[in-house]
Amino acid sequence: MRGLAVRIVAFYMAGFMVPLGAMHGNAWQTGPAFCDARHEPEVAQRLRDLGLVLDPGTPEARNEFLAAERTRWSKLVKEIGLQPE
Numbered sequence: 001m002r003g004l005a006v007r008i009v010a011f012y013m014a015g016f017m018v019p020l021g022a023m024h025g026n027a028w029q030t031g032p033a034f035c036d037a038r039h040e041p042e043v044a045q046r047l048r049d050l051g052l053v054l055d056p057g058t059p060e061a062r063n064e065f066l067a068a069e070r071t072r073w074s075k076l077v078k079e080i081g082l083q084p085e
Contacts, residue, residue, distance in 0.1 A: 037043050
């Protein structure tokens with residue numbers, strides 16, 4: 001459509017998650033290992049080659065981000081009346 005301005009926002013997010021209550025022992029210790037791996041030159045370069053950017057935040061920061069995104073997109077979906085097909 002000529003003259004139609006469209007702004008597209010897209011992102012992919014992945015996280016390392018474990019079952020509730022598993023935040024003890026080995027499961028808890030792997031988080032820092034994942035974060036530390038991003039400093040390895042070969043790992044960092046491979047991630048950049050894939051177009052990825054690591055933001056190794058805390059679980060609380062991730063939850064805040066997800067809550068904000070849910071609010072943001074829910075508002076838009078309601079405003080435009082989007083319905084699942």
